[in-house]
Amino acid sequence: MNVKKLAILGSTGSIGHSTLSICESYPDRYEVVSLAAGRNIDAAFAQCQRWRPRFISLASEEAALVLAGRLSEAGITGIEVGHGSAGAVHAATLPEVDFVVSAIVGVAGLEATYAAICAGKTIGLANKECLVAAGELIIAAAKKHGVALLPIDSEHNAVHQAMRGGTPAEVRQVWLTASGGPFRNTPAPEFEHITPQQALKHPTWVMGQRITIDSATMMNKGFEVIEACRLFDLPPARVRVTVHPQSTVHSLVEFVDGSILAQISVTDMRLPILYALSYPERVRSDLTFDLATLSHLDFSQPDLAKFPCLRLAYEAAAVGGEACIALNAADEIAVAAFLDPDPSRAIPFMGIPRTIEEVLAHTSGVRPTSIQQVLEADLAAREVAREVIVRRSSALIR
Template identity: 70%
Template sequence: MKQICILGSTGSIGESTLSILAKYPHRFAVVSLAAGRNVESAAQQCLTWRPRVLSMATEELASELKARLLALGVTGTDVVYGTAGTVLAATLPEVDFVVSAIVGVAGLEATYAAVLAGKPIGLANKEAMVAAGDLLNAAARKHNVPLIPIDSEHNAVHQCMRAGRLNEVKNVWLTASGGPFRTLPLGRFASITVEQALKHPTWVMGQRITIDSATMLNKGLEIIEACRLFDLPPSQIKVTVHPQSTVHSLVEYIDGSILAQISVTDMRLPILYALSYPERVESDLTFDMSMLADLHFEQPDLERFPCLRLAYEAAEVGGAHPIALNAADEIAVEAFLARRIGFQDIAGTIEKVLAETPSFTPASIAEVLEQDDAARRRARHILAR
């Protein structure tokens, strides 16, 4: 029985993970959860799963949850809060596997602490590798901890790379749907609305990641994540637009072979893969082969998607620049969703922040978070101007 900690248990990845655990009660059990700000969902998860520890974002929310659990008659769950609470949830001695699914850098400290504690990680949070990939990789090597990607693209690459050695890889190809504006004339980008940007053609996701898919910044973050996860330079990470989202990614080997991972567009599959790795577990997530009848691949248009260019540039520079890329995007997307800036201003804000970011390589998680905070301040200042 594998004891699971889920960081971000009330989000879409957290809920999908719990649905997988429910299907395999003889294989997996919940030992701890970090639920953020959703007290109602946290209470229901405690009622269903009876975790030993559950962490909320703040002391106030933890108190509210305690009162809710008392009314429900739920006992045996230690309700904690804040970064310290999330770290506690991730590092309990009985935890066998941590699913890191807290959006943004909020879960970075707990993920890093879990690696230091020797816990295998299922990474659904690309920001952790973007901001602190070098530190996480160094800790993972030192403590012999596997970092298994849950993002569908990187999970696909992980599966394909089991067929060969790293020095046999020529290129990694990340597939991108192209989002809702793949064919929209460039002249109409200035009038893109929030509602239009939130209509993703393939996936149902949270607001920030949906906007990031529309700008292709999400794919840019995945380029940086792939560099860190698979120890490859940016020049070996390619992007191909694949609107059907059937092929989740490909690995091209030096002998000319290209291996593709194909499956249903359902996040439960990569979650199950990560939870059960290195085994494969039988599931009902079957693929309809008729979906292969119509497949298209095309080069991304960097004029249409400047965020992709900015991500490649940040990946080449390294250091604080990937941190600034992610932080500036988060602030810019917030402003776009609040209708304070236009769609094209997202890329413009990021480019200005990157131009003001100094060359600096963080040597600790604390320094990563300092650079993240500095980039957010730069972005807010640029938006205020």
């Protein structure tokens, strides 16, 4: 059995920790070669102590210098330390790396993921922004270089598993399940008064702040629609969303004969990570599922009037190009403004979709032809979003 040599981009985040847990459980299958660890120097140092990667990259030069000093003081040698986007690209493209786990949050992980694809590495994709902002370029590069893109997000991983039950031509549509977030049953008039504290209380998952707010607005599911369109070569009309509060069924694939295959498993990210790492094999694990939890399952249509972010995502998916880039960029700026502790700068909960809609109205469907153009369009959309927020805040003050 060949040992897969891994590069883990985003090693100090939740996906990174879960991936390293898999490596701990299967030392005969997976070897950690390189890491990209963000700004958490303590966590990066601990990972260097445990895994002794050949290369590690941190977000800034300052953090890299601190880590290098700590490694030297501890007598840990043989680990090269880099920083920034160039460091992440180096981590992802080392010749000995077989498999890259792409889990850096935001467009910061885009360049390294694209470079890894061009270098012929298999990709375990947990970074939404790669496919939302640059999906057309990523998919084209993967086809050109014969690279497999294996989704780690639970919903797309579930679709990937279920699609093994037929050919792509036999798929009628896919169904992505959504918990509905904390406001599934909240009356629409109350949405204007939702506070950050309320929005950050997710009923099912414990996640970072932005993704938790995105779940509350259902923008997270909108991003997943765009991802599914890219990954499985489907138009938006054939990627459906169903609200499933139990979060037991992770996604479903409906075939042309009327058969529907659902993927069901524990809500533990180690399972989709293990699936991606071991594909096309299935590796024995202790991640078992209690069938008793299937005694009650609910499914319902999402309310696009209450959750306009999902509608906006479908509209951006249909246009493509810079519309998808702007959708992601404007959402990140708007969510940050909603969470701003300064009431003079903060926007209301429904200010998030209003900001995104106005930014999209000023955005074309031009398709970037390079990653640099994607990053430039991202920066431009963020600036427009900031201007929209300032203008709306000024109007309210007057």
